Amino acid sequence: xxxxxxxxxxxxxxxxxxxxxxxxxxxxxxxxxxxxxxxxxxxxxxxxxxxxxxxxxxxxxxxxxxxxxxxxxxxxxxxxxxxxxxxxxxxxxxxxxxxxxxxxxxxxxxxxxxxxxxxxxxxxxxxxxxxxxxxxxxxxxxxxxxxxxxxxxxxxxxxxxxxxxxxxxxxxxxxxxxxxxxxxxxxxxxxxxxxxxxxxxxxxxxxxxxxxxxxxxxxxxxxxxxxxxxxxxxxxxxxxxxxxxxxxxxxxxxxxxxxxxxxxxxxxxxxxxxxxxxxxxxxxxxxxxxxxxxxxxxxxxxxxx
Amino acid sequence: xxxxxxxxxxxxxxxxxxxxxxxxxxxxxxxxxxxxxxxxxxxxxxxxxxxxxxxxxxxxxxxxxxxxxxxxxxxxxxxxxxxxxxxxxxxxxxxxxxxxxxxxxxxxxxxxxxxxxxxxxxxxxxxxxxxxxxxxxxxxxxxxxxxxxxxxxxxxxxxxxxxxxxxxxxxxxxxxxxxxxxxxxxxxxxxxxxxxxxxxxxxxxxxxxxxxxxxxxxxxxxxxxxxxxxxxxxxxxxxxxxxxxxxxxxxxxxxxxxxxxxxxxxxxxxxxxxxxxxxxxxxxxxxxxxxxxxxxxxxxxxxxxxx
Numbered sequence: 001x002x003x004x005x006x007x008x009x010x011x012x013x014x015x016x017x018x019x020x021x022x023x024x025x026x027x028x029x030x031x032x033x034x035x036x037x038x039x040x041x042x043x044x045x046x047x048x049x050x051x052x053x054x055x056x057x058x059x060x061x062x063x064x065x066x067x068x069x070x071x072x073x074x075x076x077x078x079x080x081x082x083x084x085x086x087x088x089x090x091x092x093x094x095x096x097x098x099x100x101x102x103x104x105x106x107x108x109x110x111x112x113x114x115x116x117x118x119x120x121x122x123x124x125x126x127x128x129x130x131x132x133x134x135x136x137x138x139x140x141x142x143x144x145x146x147x148x149x150x151x152x153x154x155x156x157x158x159x160x161x162x163x164x165x166x167x168x169x170x171x172x173x174x175x176x177x178x179x180x181x182x183x184x185x186x187x188x189x190x191x192x193x194x195x196x197x198x199x200x201x202x203x204x205x206x207x208x209x210x211x212x213x214x215x216x217x218x219x220x221x222x223x224x225x226x227x228x229x230x231x232x233x234x235x236x237x238x239x240x241x242x243x244x245x246x247x248x249x250x251x252x253x254x255x256x257x258x259x260x261x262x263x264x265x266x267x268x269x270x271x272x273x274x275x276x277x278x279x280x281x282x283x284x285x286x287x288x289x290x291x292x293x294x295x296x297x298x299x300x301x302x303x304x305x
Numbered sequence: 306x307x308x309x310x311x312x313x314x315x316x317x318x319x320x321x322x323x324x325x326x327x328x329x330x331x332x333x334x335x336x337x338x339x340x341x342x343x344x345x346x347x348x349x350x351x352x353x354x355x356x357x358x359x360x361x362x363x364x365x366x367x368x369x370x371x372x373x374x375x376x377x378x379x380x381x382x383x384x385x386x387x388x389x390x391x392x393x394x395x396x397x398x399x400x401x402x403x404x405x406x407x408x409x410x411x412x413x414x415x416x417x418x419x420x421x422x423x424x425x426x427x428x429x430x431x432x433x434x435x436x437x438x439x440x441x442x443x444x445x446x447x448x449x450x451x452x453x454x455x456x457x458x459x460x461x462x463x464x465x466x467x468x469x470x471x472x473x474x475x476x477x478x479x480x481x482x483x484x485x486x487x488x489x490x491x492x493x494x495x496x497x498x499x500x501x502x503x504x505x506x507x508x509x510x511x512x513x514x515x516x517x518x519x520x521x522x523x524x525x526x527x528x529x530x531x532x533x534x535x536x537x538x539x540x541x542x543x544x545x546x547x548x549x550x551x552x553x554x555x556x557x558x559x560x561x562x563x564x565x566x567x568x569x570x571x572x573x574x575x576x577x578x579x580x581x582x583x584x585x586x587x588x589x590x591x592x593x594x595x596x597x598x599x600x601x602x603x604x605x606x607x608x609x610x611x612x
Binding site for chain 1 (some may be wrong): 309311312316327329332337339340341343344346347348350355362368372388408412416417418422423424426427428429431432434436437438440441442443445449455460482487490491500511539543545548549550553566569570572573579583585587589590593
């Protein structure tokens, strides 16, 4: 049933997991080995090149702040942790506050998306109601809608009800299923769950509320996990709306706070800036490490937005 | 295939259905409907109205008819923003996809260590959207940055790519290409579903590997290339964070990194010309819509649908 999340859920094709690789006319073992060595060398070189900037930033965050730019290497010979406490306190408010703020926004967003999107997805996938197709098409269209046509009136609206400099403009929309992409992801997933399961429950007299909470939600855990992980990452990295809605320095979230390093008088302290950049990437990295399976599966349906 | 394919089939089908679950649907869809009206459609309509007004947030919006549009026609910075954004989209999207496809093809042959390679190459896609990486880029290509010093070894003696209006956009293009992992993962998933028999038959007939790539892989993969292309274009027209951080909010030097959405932000939220910014937002929406439509139209000539 998890195959529903793959690009095409054609029944039958998933039964043959071996990758379809081009078949080539017979080749000597020696040539094949040379080819393979070449390929791996190339790939390893690409991987190193890709990771180099991030690794260099990590290494630099551990170097004394004076020599940062003169060192191309990734080895740290004089190990130095000063940048971390320096960066932590460089912005007036301790960096921990920003981390906490971001976690708050992320937590609210994840919970909101899980509840609202799963409900909408259940309706679109399983219920028969008037104008279902039109509603579904509208939902698909809103996935592509650029936030720019909404943000100004949203700002005006949230300003009028006094929500600017609170996290409500960032969290409340998630409880209203505005991240339609996740609805679509869950609809795809529910379609892969055999209908017999809920029909049996109906015959036993269960209503939609019970079918949803007791049958669907437990079966949807992989899709819920994918949603939670993507929501975490996108909210954690989101800059535009946090920049617009949060303007008070001690309410800053991590991306907005990091950005203010560029204005702060300590700009020349690159070591501190790198240290806090690394701190801001740690949660992304951890989520990636532990949630990879769900991420890669989810991205196959999405294109990572 | 995904949201786009879904849309195609829905538009074609015209079957009327029974609707016995109206009540339950109203409950399950209540949050979504509320969000659609209050957070999406409502603001959209308001934004369309504001596009024809002069509005600074302090006084009530003043209807000015087509003034904003007239103003656009004489707005040099807008012209510049469009030029920068188009350059960025037209160069960086195909380049990124070419990388993604090339590496996906390399990885596809049941290669050893596939999942490790895939993870490492995908990681930048997650990091690339962050402010942290944009800051890193600003410094790497800055005055004393690594890239600048490295190029210095080959005789470059400029101020660094970030500081030079002729080259600053390249740093953002490189950053976009750096995140090729996401489309690569989609290509890999697509490659897995290609029928093996075709390749066997082709090999029996003596087709070279290049011929197999051109005549089997690429046509069968074309719907996925199309999908990545459409999403890539829609996404990169909206790019904001990287240009904002790299130029510290200015779009400079000399507006050379003034992405459309950055200009919109400046107009709306630093100059508080919210009417004009709304008009800009609609221009962006129309441009994205036109590009997407163009893409769909062109797809008739190169995308191969098996169904």
